[in-house]
Amino acid sequence: MSEKITVLYVEQTGHVLAVLTRAADAEAEPVVEELAGEALPVRRFGLTTATWFPTVEFLVPASELKAKNVDLKPGVVENPRGFYLDENDELQPFDATTSVFSATLSGTQVTVTVAGATAIAAEADVLIHITDPNPANAQTQTAVKAAASTTVVVNISPLSAGTHHVLTLVAKVRPNAFQL
Amino acid sequence: MSDSVERPVFSEGQVLGAADLNLAVEHGRGVAARHERYLHTWGIAWGLGLTTKDKEVEVSGAPVKYVEVTLSPGVAIDGRGREIVVPEKRRLSEDDFDQLNVAVQDADALYPVYLRGLDEAGPAPAFSTGDCASAQSTRTVEGYDVSFGGPELTDLDDQAGAEVSDGPDSAGGEEDAWLVLLGFVKWDKAINKFTAVEVTALGVGPRYAGVLADVVAARNGKLLLRTRASNQSDKPALVIDEEEGGSLKFGLLNASGVVTPVLTVTASGDVTATGKIQGAFDPGSVYVQSGVASDGMIVPLPAGVKADQVGPGKAALHIQVTPRLAGATPPSNSGVWGAFPLECSVDSERRVRCLVRWVNFGAAPPTDIQDLPGVCDYSVTVAVPASEGGTT
Numbered sequence: 001m002s003e004k005i006t007v008l009y010v011e012q013t014g015h016v017l018a019v020l021t022r023a024a025d026a027e028a029e030p031v032v033e034e035l036a037g038e039a040l041p042v043r044r045f046g047l048t049t050a051t052w053f054p055t056v057e058f059l060v061p062a063s064e065l066k067a068k069n070v071d072l073k074p075g076v077v078e079n080p081r082g083f084y085l086d087e088n089d090e091l092q093p094f095d096a097t098t099s100v101f102s103a104t105l106s107g108t109q110v111t112v113t114v115a116g117a118t119a120i121a122a123e124a125d126v127l128i129h130i131t132d133p134n135p136a137n138a139q140t141q142t143a144v145k146a147a148a149s150t151t152v153v154v155n156i157s158p159l160s161a162g163t164h165h166v167l168t169l170v171a172k173v174r175p176n177a178f179q180l
Numbered sequence: 181m182s183d184s185v186e187r188p189v190f191s192e193g194q195v196l197g198a199a200d201l202n203l204a205v206e207h208g209r210g211v212a213a214r215h216e217r218y219l220h221t222w223g224i225a226w227g228l229g230l231t232t233k234d235k236e237v238e239v240s241g242a243p244v245k246y247v248e249v250t251l252s253p254g255v256a257i258d259g260r261g262r263e264i265v266v267p268e269k270r271r272l273s274e275d276d277f278d279q280l281n282v283a284v285q286d287a288d289a290l291y292p293v294y295l296r297g298l299d300e301a302g303p304a305p306a307f308s309t310g311d312c313a314s315a316q317s318t319r320t321v322e323g324y325d326v327s328f329g330g331p332e333l334t335d336l337d338d339q340a341g342a343e344v345s346d347g348p349d350s351a352g353g354e355e356d357a358w359l360v361l362l363g364f365v366k367w368d369k370a371i372n373k374f375t376a377v378e379v380t381a382l383g384v385g386p387r388y389a390g391v392l393a394d395v396v397a398a399r400n401g402k403l404l405l406r407t408r409a410s411n412q413s414d415k416p417a418l419v420i421d422e423e424e425g426g427s428l429k430f431g432l433l434n435a436s437g438v439v440t441p442v443l444t445v446t447a448s449g450d451v452t453a454t455g456k457i458q459g460a461f462d463p464g465s466v467y468v469q470s471g472v473a474s475d476g477m478i479v480p481l482p483a484g485v486k487a488d489q490v491g492p493g494k495a496a497l498h499i500q501v502t503p504r505l506a507g508a509t510p511p512s513n514s515g516v517w518g519a520f521p522l523e524c525s526v527d528s529e530r531r532v533r534c535l536v537r538w539v540n541f542g543a544a545p546p547t548d549i550q551d552l553p554g555v556c557d558y559s560v561t562v563a564v565p566a567s568e569g570g571t572t
Contacts, residue, residue: 008477019555021471025483034478037529041476044535044553077555079509080474 213261227254246373262348464566475553
């Protein structure tokens, strides 16, 4: 196995969504569109069976992603979604005690709540991706969670009636998915 | 219809009229214009750049920046084969621009700056003899004019051209003179000043004179093509050389004007390159890539292979994926989990679809079953047909 690994991660928050190794030409500059296409399908997301939706597939647009060759860390190949890329472009595992606890929809706002003491101590970029029965209304929205708060309100565009699922990514916090 | 070309013929004892002498001059002008028109492409031959000088003006007590724009000396050939000479630098006139009334409200609008050739009568002779008519000018100044256009670009190739035998003068006179683009300026309507110069706008920029030729031949066995008028080190050049049986060499020039080749093609077809050759395959060659990919990722093609080079009638693509269960992370730390491959394939996009079924055997019968994304080992092989070469 090569010493380097190519990670496909969310530019805004650093969450790794997929990984790749190459035996030959391992350090060739990766191109997001060549690895993800127009969008990366992300499925079977959720921390527990309670938030695990077998039929849901989030399509994260390539424009939200970046690709980078980084030093390999133990465990990242087997569990890419358990890691994020920090400010020094180093892979870090998520703290097991912190995660996105809930997400609730009210009108054109989604309230994201983070559980765990460590993650709420600092400001954090937040990115959510929401599905919609009308694919044209599926959307990605961003916000910044204040240091002193465990919740952040993310403004969204109007959704169609029906069931929605949201992929919630808060920087340095284990991600989660919910049905709204 | 184009007229036949005439030249004057003189004989002993002939009384020469002004028309005879003018025809001699016009014949020469016509020959030169037809040469420029049919053996060259029109455009700037040398110089004629637009330069700026930063300035400030006070408006209501506050400084406002603008630029003075100057046209440098140079030579252009217009589409009728006329030579336009700007003998010395000239500052572009804000008054001329203002009077053309082409400015719009948009401060970022770019206005084209045009050069055109313009004949003007020279000054009358200071002293002359003969009848009254002889006091008229005996010189024509082959001058020029700088003008401006509106922000909408026009196709300068659509200008009125010349008949085959015509000389450089336009039939429509001054109004019909050929325009040569020099660049673009920005304008501040509030202070009536230029604020910037741009070389191009919407991908359109000055055109430079070129050569029309079906044959370019060297005198003595070596032809050099380079990107600068004079030899400059580290600029690219191409050499066709008869030495050593004939070769084509591409590379950078050194200070002596010699190309250091990075690509050489001999007359016998041997190719030598110091860098990578991409975009074509060797017949019968095989390219391989392998590694690990997680669910959703598109597996990469081997280095040097592009997507449009594989497929029916081209190089054959073989992809094999195997679920990678060793070391996989179970859904939770509690329980006794077993992993089973549920799905492992690639679609037509080469995208990995890999799912692992996790079963918790901690309880009997097991009811906690989760299907989660997994990773796979992949190998990609691109095989180039031996017979057809597989080139694209």
